[in-house]
Amino acid sequence: MYDSTVRSLLHLADGLLSINICFPLLRVLDARNITFSMFPIEIVQLVNLRYIALIYIGKHEIPASISKLCNLQTLIVFRRLWYDKVWILYLPSEILKMPQLRHLLFEQGFLPCPSDAGNGNLQTLTGVIDFRCTVEALQRIPNLKTLGISYHYDSRTKWSIYCLENLFNLHQLETLKCDFVPKPSRKPLVPLVVDLAFPPNLKKLTLSGCRISWTNMLTFGSLANLEVLKLKDFDFEDSVWKTNEGEFRKLKFLHIGCKNLEFWEVEGTHLPSLQCLSLGNCPRLNCIPSEIGEIPTLQVIALFGCEKSVVTSAYSIQEEQQDLGNDGLQVHNHKDFYKIGNSFRKMIQKIEASV
Structure with a gap:
């Protein structure tokens, strides 16, 4: 196997793998069927690698020597649960200095803010926890298109240190997912800062575990390119949501999971491009406004664990549209999203993916 000309290696069996210098020309290494307890240091010798995908268990740290992989474009490191323990992946600051790196995907990784040179090629960064969005840090990743971050908080957390309002400076950002996770699981939802701002080119936004102010909702509605909005496990500032004319002009996919929403006031012209409305975990919502049925582009209303009155209003909207000749x-x-059929799940995913 020495002096092998193999370029790609996908390890599909569960077991050990020797990835030493046997494959000097290797470009692709996918070993997600192996669980590593530590980073396989031999990898840094494979300087032709473009793509790495690994699974780890326990406390895991990627060595600074990974920066030797000057051709690396994609690094995927996911974790495997062990006795329900949550382990964090620690990343070296050198990782953002790798010149060809484009995609960094993790589940829970701690990435220190870069203090010097950054990466103008980085397009994807997901799974980063407690990332400080300082102006200096964001200037080092200016061309980011996809960002997934989470914040673990308690009653002593000072949100100002994370500088979330600076996300506006990521002018190329198209997809943002931000989760707020309380350290004691029964703590109340955390409020977002009032002056939270998003970049103008944002197309997909997912927020979970937080409280949304009406200022925030006006910000969402004013995003000219927003096509997907998912608000999960959150609270509104008030129990009534009123949409306005001119908001959400391009929104195609809307998911609402709000615990305190009771009334929703909307006109058919307020969401002119909506294709899929998804509602779940809205125990106080009394009904879906009949005006939703007037949206000409609407294809699907998906309900998950909603009250009977909400389900009834959805079927009433469908019947009314059928009477008007709209059978589409x-x-x-469904009571639970995870118990629905594959065909329906794929349909929802297809609509979202088409955006």
């Missing part, structure tokens, strides 16, 4: 609107009611 589908209504799907």
Whole structure:
């Protein structure tokens, strides 16, 4: 196997793998069927690698020597749960200095803010926890298109140190997912800063575990290019949501999971491009406004664990549209998203992916 000309290696069996210098020309290494307890240091000798995908268990740290992989474009490191323990992946600051790196995907990784040179090629950064969005840090990753971050907080957390309002400076950002996770699981939801700002080119936004102020909702509605909005496990500032004319002009996919939302006031012209409305974990919502049925582009209303009155209003909207000759609107009611059929799940995913 020495002096092998193999370029790609996908390890599909569960077991050990010798990835030493046997494959000097290796470009692709996918070993997600192996669980590593520590980073396989031999990898840094494979200087032709473009793509690495690994699974780890326990406390894991990627060595600074990974920066030797000057051709690396994609690094995927996921974790495997062990006795329900949550382990954090620690990343070296040198990782953002790798010139060809484009995609960094993790589940829970701690990335220190870069203090000097950054990476103008980086397009994807997901799974980073407690990332400080200082102006200096964001200037070192200016061309980021996809960002996934989470914040673990308690009653002593000072949100100003994370500088979330600076996300506006990522002018190329198209997809943002931000989760707020309380350290004691029964703590109340955390409020977002009032002056939270998003970059103008944002197309997909997912927020979970937080409280949304009406100022925030006006910010969401004013995003000219927003096509997907998911608000999960959150609270509104008030129990009534009123959309306005001119908001959400391009929004195609809307998911609402709000615990305190009771009334929703909307006109058919407020969401002119909506294709899929998804509602889940809205125990106080009394009904879906009938005006939703007037949206000409609407294809699907998906309900997950909603009250009977909400389900009834959805089918009433469907019947009304059928009476008007519109047979294209589908209504799907499920108690649990994870128990729905594959065909329906794929349909929802297809609509979202088409955006």
